[in-house]
Amino acid sequence: MNTALTPYPIGTPGTPWGDTKRAEWLAAQTRQRSYETEVLSVIEGLRARFDVETYGELTYGTERFALMAFRSRDWRDDLPVVLVTGGVHGYETSGVHGALQFVDQHAADYAGRVNLLVAPCVSPWAYERIHRWNANAIDPNRSFRDDSPAEESAALMRLVAPIRDRVLMHIDLHETTDTDETEFRPALASRDGVPFEPGEIPDGFYVVDDSESPQLEFQQAVIEAVEQVTL
Ligand SMILES: [Zn+2]
Known part of the structure; x- marks a missing residue:
């Protein structure tokens, strides 16, 4: 088993973090960009064409963040729902801006076919x-x-609860950054008090299937469609 030669700067190897270490970690985090400027302003610009709702609010210290979602304006109870989520991991920028671009450029194509529910920046x-x-x-x-x-x-989960039985497809947008291996996986190992085991950062686009309900044909079709724009 490989373990990191240099332990993560916060924590004691073999000991999960308690409140003190979590506070130490929090103090080391700095605000690097603005949700309001980069995300909320884009959402505002789309209000004319979509139903926009605030489905929750986060409060951290003195900071508050409105949680926002789009719905198809022509929502019909007889149509299935397609759910798109981005920014469940806030640093995975392409998912946040990909979801916003999808709403802006493509969501109208689905009018009358499915109801779209899009939460572009979950975190x-x-x-x-x-x-x-x-x-x-x-x-x-x-x-x-x-x-x-x-x-x-x-x-x-509260947003989705009323319609979860009608969700035909949920696309959850993620990316695997190089910093997963240098920062986030070491931080996770330190937080949980387990050894860090180096892994790999894959290149290119990939999809993650559901082992309990595999949809290989669908996954293959997604990859083939993406190949048209990435090759
Ligand atoms: Zn992710």
Whole structure:
């Protein structure tokens, strides 16, 4: 087993973080960009064409973040729902801006065929810090469960609850950054008090299937469609 030669700067090898270490980690995070300028302003510009709603609010210290979603304006209860989420990991910028671009450039193509529900930036505090976790050092993507410890996840689950049986497809946009290997995986190992085991950062586009309900043909079709624009 390989372990990192230089331990993550916060924490004691073999010991999971308590409140003090979490606070130390939080103090080391800096705001690097603006959710308001880069995301909320784009959403405002799309209000004329889509129903925009605030589905929750995060409060961290003195900061507040409105959680925003789009719905098709011609929402029809007899049509299936397609759910698109971005920024569950706030640092994965392409998902946030990809979701916004999709709404702007393509959402209208689906009018009358499906109802679209798009939450472009699920974790705005982390968007601003370019981080994977929320301010409590919790990964929202590992927190989609009842009594969630992450408000980002709990709010999204409340938004989806009334329509979850009608969701035909959910596209959750992620990316794998090089900093996963240099920062976020070491931080995770330190937080949980386990050894860091180096992994690999894959190149290119990939999809993640559901092992309990594999849809290989659909996944293949997505990859073939993406190849047209990435090759
Ligand atoms: Zn992710």
